[in-house]
Amino acid sequence: MKDEHSSMEFFRQMFGGSWITQGIWVAAELGIADLLADGSRTSDELAKKTNTSSAALYRVLRALASVGIFAEDEQRRFSLTPLAELLQTDIPGSQRSLAIMMGGEFYAAWGELLHSVRTGEPGFQKRFGVPFFHYMTENPERHGVYDAAMTGVHGGETEPMLDAYDFSAFRTVVDIGGGNGLVLAAVLKRHPAVQGILFDLPAVADRARYTISGMGVSDRMRIEGGDFFSSVPAGADVYVLRHIIHDWEDPEAVAILRQCREAAAPGGRILVVETVLPPGNEPSFGKWLDLMMLLVAGRERTKEEYSRLFSAAGLEMTRVIPTASEVSIIEGVRAT
Numbered sequence: 229m230k231d232e233h234s235s236m237e238f239f240r241q242m243f244g245g246s247w248i249t250q251g252i253w254v255a256a257e258l259g260i261a262d263l264l265a266d267g268s269r270t271s272d273e274l275a276k277k278t279n280t281s282s283a284a285l286y287r288v289l290r291a292l293a294s295v296g297i298f299a300e301d302e303q304r305r306f307s308l309t310p311l312a313e314l315l316q317t318d319i320p321g322s323q324r325s326l327a328i329m330m331g332g333e334f335y336a337a338w339g340e341l342l343h344s345v346r347t348g349e350p351g352f353q354k355r356f357g358v359p360f361f362h363y364m365t366e367n368p369e370r371h372g373v374y375d376a377a378m379t380g381v382h383g384g385e386t387e388p389m390l391d392a393y394d395f396s397a398f399r400t401v402v403d404i405g406g407g408n409g410l411v412l413a414a415v416l417k418r419h420p421a422v423q424g425i426l427f428d429l430p431a432v433a434d435r436a437r438y439t440i441s442g443m444g445v446s447d448r449m450r451i452e453g454g455d456f457f458s459s460v461p462a463g464a465d466v467y468v469l470r471h472i473i474h475d476w477e478d479p480e481a482v483a484i485l486r487q488c489r490e491a492a493a494p495g496g497r498i499l500v501v502e503t504v505l506p507p508g509n510e511p512s513f514g515k516w517l518d519l520m521m522l523l524v525a526g527r528e529r530t531k532e533e534y535s536r537l538f539s540a541a542g543l544e545m546t547r548v549i550p551t552a553s554e555v556s557i558i559e560g561v562r563a564t
């Protein structure tokens with residue numbers, strides 16, 4: 229009986245996952261964690277600052293406090309907890325932008341998962357009328373939130389990636405689809421003799437100039453805007469593609485890899501940094517990220533699927549290097 233009760237409780241928590249997503253989203257959109265940085269406040273005080281209903285805001289914060297996000301005291305004042313601190317804007321490891329995307333566009337797209345399963349088509353496009361990156365290009369303010377959200381979700385993978393792979397042997401590293409430039413900045417900081425090229429869509433590249441200014445690497449980082457389906461910077465000895473290939477179905481993924489293969493200097497390396505799906509029933513964040521990718525016309529892949537993709541692009545997969553984080557580094561060179 230007790231076991232049956234705890235399984236039902238567990239199942240109910242799973243069902244309620246989307247409720248928690250929305251509660252976190254409300255707090256993130258309203259900047260509640262930033263308003264609590266100097267100390268606790270009541271929902272009345274918070275509602276005045278956010279132009280919201282105090283009674284409704286109280287109910288959301290009470291529910292969030294029940295799962296450890298914010299804490300309420302006897303005077304009905306709310307304060308930060310370690311989880312709530314992650315929703316602050318300007319802290320290392322901030323999850324605020326990710327929470328805003330998760331409860332905003334991504335949440336709406338998840339509502340189309342059944343459509344994707346019935347048709348194989350991307351749910352995001354059904355909901356928003358255009359492919360994911362078109363939407364982002366048409367909505368630069370949201371694309372800026374997305375850039376920061378990528379650091380929120382993948383930022384913790386950077387140091388493990390640098391621990392697992394030695395970039396010091398290279399002269400020039402290109403980060404393809406490098407977003408706000410923080411991954412490449414970390415490579416250059418770790419290896420003072422290495423030069424870097426950040427490549428992303430023109431508007432993203434322009435925003436990255438601001439993000440990386442003041443990080444002490446601008447003199448070694450060239451920033452280029454462009455479209456990786458047309459061309460990528462030529463002549464470098466390593467091309468990093470972190471969470472690029474998973475955004476696309478096989479024909480597009482092969483086209484991007486081919487561009488890198490054509491552009492690389494002789495002997496150049498291609499590094500695809502992704503979650504490699506484990507076989508069987510093993511728990512894996514990647515198996516859920518794969519559904520997010522299904523919604524935007526991409527997919528996560530197994531090692532064998534990456535190997536086939538590399539062959540189709542004229543590359544030989546040389547190594548798959550695990551890191552201490554979720555991702556592995558899949559290394560390739562031009563096939564002979």
Ligand SMILES: C[S@@+](CC[C@H](N)C(=O)[O-])C[C@H]1O[C@@H](n2cnc3c(N)ncnc32)[C@H](O)[C@@H]1O
Nearest residue numbers: 378382405406407428429432454455456470471
């Ligand atoms: C999932 S994000 C990965 C960001 C970053 N590499 C990371 O690991 O955090 C995908 C990136 O691909 C970029 N991108 C999408 N389409 C592109 C295109 N056609 N040409 C160049 N970059 C593109 C996006 O702007 C975005 O920065």
